[in-house]
Amino acid sequence: MGIIVTKDxxxxxxxxxxxxxxxYTDQAMRYAPSYVGGVRPGRGGTKHLGLPVFHSVAEARExxxxxASFVTVPAPNAADAMIEAIEAGIETIxxxxERVPQHDMARVKRALAGRDTVLIGPNSQGILTPEQCKIGVMPTVDARPGGIGIASxxxxxxxxxxxxxxxxxxxxSTTVGVGGDTIHGIGFVDCLTRFRDDPDTEAVILIGEIGGREEEKAADYLSGLxxxxxxxxLVAGRHAPAGRRMGHAGTLSVFGLETAEQKQSRLRAAGVLIARDAADVVRTALKALQ
Known part of the structure; x- marks a missing residue:
């Protein structure tokens, strides 16, 4: 079954x-027939890629x-697009x-408060339930349906x-890219909760990085559970120099944030099986499932 997105x-x-x-819409449409329209203010009533285009999210939803909405709007207007989808009652965004300003994302987080909308991203590769639905930019050539849930x-x-x-x-079962920015939507804990409740998910892989608090939150959630x-x-960044931005905002390692080794130690203490590197993840998963 997977989580969040399905064939329906x-x-x-x-x-x-x-x-x-x-x-990216063309790629996603070739993978699964989940796409029903697009939104572009001023272009309503036209067609693009064979799909109807609407002036607003509310009009498109009705x-x-x-x-669900796939937001590909450039950074200066991305927050407004997300908020429009939230206010229109879209369940999954x-x-x-990339590079959505953090003060804009603070507005998005306020708009999400008290609502059931699930936000994935920004700066996310998206979500994929193999052979059912893809929303985002992740490649699908190697994806296969099965029992491994991935949050990365x-x-x-x-x-x-x-x-x-x-x-x-x-x-x-489902692969979720939680996003690399400091302020983002769904995180590891929400993914872990959903994978735990999903009968088709047999094991979960967490792919973490230096910077941010996702791994620490996951360790706190799993402790004693x-x-x-x-x-x-797996926590990437063991050899990254301290105090430098590595790739994007979410992987900024500065004073007060834990190193990759510290994150791994907390996860291990919470019962997580720590892989040495990317190649070791599958070996560890196979042993655990046996």
Missing amino acids: TRVIVQGMTGRAGTF ATGAD VCVT RSASLTSEILANCSAANLGQ DYGKPVIG
Whole structure:
């Protein structure tokens, strides 16, 4: 079954007529027939990629029954796009846009307060339930349906580990890119909770990084909890120099934040099986499932 998105998810794309929106919508539509329309103010009543285009999210939702939105809007307007989708009652929002200003994301977090909307991102590769639904930019060539749930902060490591899993006949229930920015939507704890409740997920892989608090929150959640399924963890950045920004805002390691080794130690103490490196993740998962 997987989590958050299924074969019944109906997706609209905010910014579909732009260059990035066109490219990634076309890829996603080729993978699964989940897409029902796009949103571009001033372009309502037209068609793009064979789908109807609407002036607003509310109009698109009413006409198509969409319950998910794929936000490809550039950074200066991405927060407004997310807030529009939240206010229109969209259940799942995936924002792949990078470099959304943090003060804009603070507005988005306030808009989410008290609502049931799930936000994935920004700066996320998206979400994929194999052979059912893809929202985002992650490659699908190696994805296979199965029992491994993946929650990740790193797009490149996700692709590598997913491919390794499939090569070892470990298919995936759902893969979630939680996003690399400091202020973001869904995190490891929410993913762990959903994977725990999903009967099709047999084990969970957490792909972490230096910077941020996702790994610490996951360790606190798992501590003293009978999770009932193996959790395999990898924290990238063991050799990163302290105090430097590494790649994006979420991996800023500064005074007061834990190192990769410290994060791994906390996760291990909470019962997570720690992999030495990306190649060791699948070996660890196979041993745990045996």
